[in-house]
Amino acid sequence: MKLSEVLVKPILTEKANAQQEKLRRYAFKVDRRANKLEIKKAVEEFYAVNVVDVNTAVVPGKNKTRYTKAGFIQGMKGAYKKAMVTVAEGETIDLYSNI
Numbered sequence: 001m002k003l004s005e006v007l008v009k010p011i012l013t014e015k016a017n018a019q020q021e022k023l024r025r026y027a028f029k030v031d032r033r034a035n036k037l038e039i040k041k042a043v044e045e046f047y048a049v050n051v052v053d054v055n056t057a058v059v060p061g062k063n064k065t066r067y068t069k070a071g072f073i074q075g076m077k078g079a080y081k082k083a084m085v086t087v088a089e090g091e092t093i094d095l096y097s098n099i
Contacts, residue, residue, distance in 0.1 A: 006034045006042040010095045011082065023086065026093050030083045032058070039083045043093075050088040057082050 010016075011027035019025040030039055036054040043051050061079040065072055087093065 001031065001033060001038060003038070003042040003045055006031055006038050007046065008080075012095065019084075020092075024089070024092070025084050025086045026095070028083045028085060030056070030081050032079075032081045034081065034083075036083075039085065043085050047093045049091045049093060051085055052088050053086040055084040055086075057084075 008029040008031060011029055013027075016027040019027070026043075028039070028043070034042075036056060039056070040051045040054050043049065058081050059079060062077045063074065064077055065074050067073075
């Protein structure tokens with residue numbers, strides 16, 4: 001797998017921002033087929049930081065229902081893989097520079 005395909009996008013939520021400040025831990029949405037070694041290599045190459053630890057979790061899909069004029073519409077949100085990457089002491093990743 002190419003390193004450019006591993007990282008899909010960073011997760012920018014309040015909980016993720018709190019972990020960035022306290023624990024130097026950054027959250028990314030990654031490809032479902034990527035393993036921890038590929039994620040570590042991709043983050044180190046793209047953001048020029050030293051990665052200490054990588055934790056992954058597969059977030060399951062959810063059922064969603066909407067009420068419209070035509071009646072109820074039911075569907076699914078897709079499942080995705082999330083990686084929590086801890087960087088070395090004193091290093092940071094500027095996720096807002098690309099926005």
